[in-house]
Amino acid sequence: MQLCNENIESVYVMPGFLNFEHDCLTILRRSMIAVAPEEGCALLLGNQKNSAIFPKKIIWNVSLIWPCCNAWEPGFFNLDHRSICLSLGSEQKLTRENRFALDPREQLLAQRWARANNLEIIGTAHSHPEGDAYVSDTDLRWGMSPGLMVIVAKNQLVRAWWKNDSQSNQLQPVQLAHSS
Numbered sequence: 001m002q003l004c005n006e007n008i009e010s011v012y013v014m015p016g017f018l019n020f021e022h023d024c025l026t027i028l029r030r031s032m033i034a035v036a037p038e039e040g041c042a043l044l045l046g047n048q049k050n051s052a053i054f055p056k057k058i059i060w061n062v063s064l065i066w067p068c069c070n071a072w073e074p075g076f077f078n079l080d081h082r083s084i085c086l087s088l089g090s091e092q093k094l095t096r097e098n099r100f101a102l103d104p105r106e107q108l109l110a111q112r113w114a115r116a117n118n119l120e121i122i123g124t125a126h127s128h129p130e131g132d133a134y135v136s137d138t139d140l141r142w143g144m145s146p147g148l149m150v151i152v153a154k155n156q157l158v159r160a161w162w163k164n165d166s167q168s169n170q171l172q173p174v175q176l177a178h179s180s
């Protein structure tokens with residue numbers, strides 16, 4: 001994942017739970033299926049609230065899925081594409097089928113819309129059309145940004161992950177309030 005951090009307020013601590021309101025989970029899955037075999041990506045818009053059941057936990061509510069075009073292409077992040085391909089230790093070619101990028105302009109647009117509607121961008125989502133819902137080596141090597149990242153697997157299973165800071169690659173699973 002690559003998130004344009006200067007555009008996203010990172011004032012959060014790890015969510016206690018992640019809750020998809022309304023039919024957000026269905027919309028997320030369908031928007032990812034729609035672009036398969038390429039990886040799909042989306043921004044998660046919502047807000048935080050205190051849990052009524054667990055007072056010390058903060059629930060992050062996703063109330064709107066903002067599907068994005070996968071803007072990945074070699075050189076998107078001005079990184080040395082070839083050296084990273086080699087560092088993956090294989091002949092793996094990075095394409096939109098195993099890599100995604102969010103367009104910073106789309107993030108800005110979503111952020112403006114979110115603010116106007118009393119929401120915030122609380123994380124990102126992307127799919128692994130041929131894989132599981134765990135953070136991949138490719139995600140890590142291309143500089144996964146701190147914060148919340150949701151992954152939709154080939155079998156439509158959804159998992160959420162939290163990364164504390166940009167220095168480490170330590171990830172913590174985030175519990176979904178409703179697993180469906």
Ligand SMILES: [Zn+2]
Pocket residue numbers: 001126127128135136139151
């Ligand atoms: Zn990934």
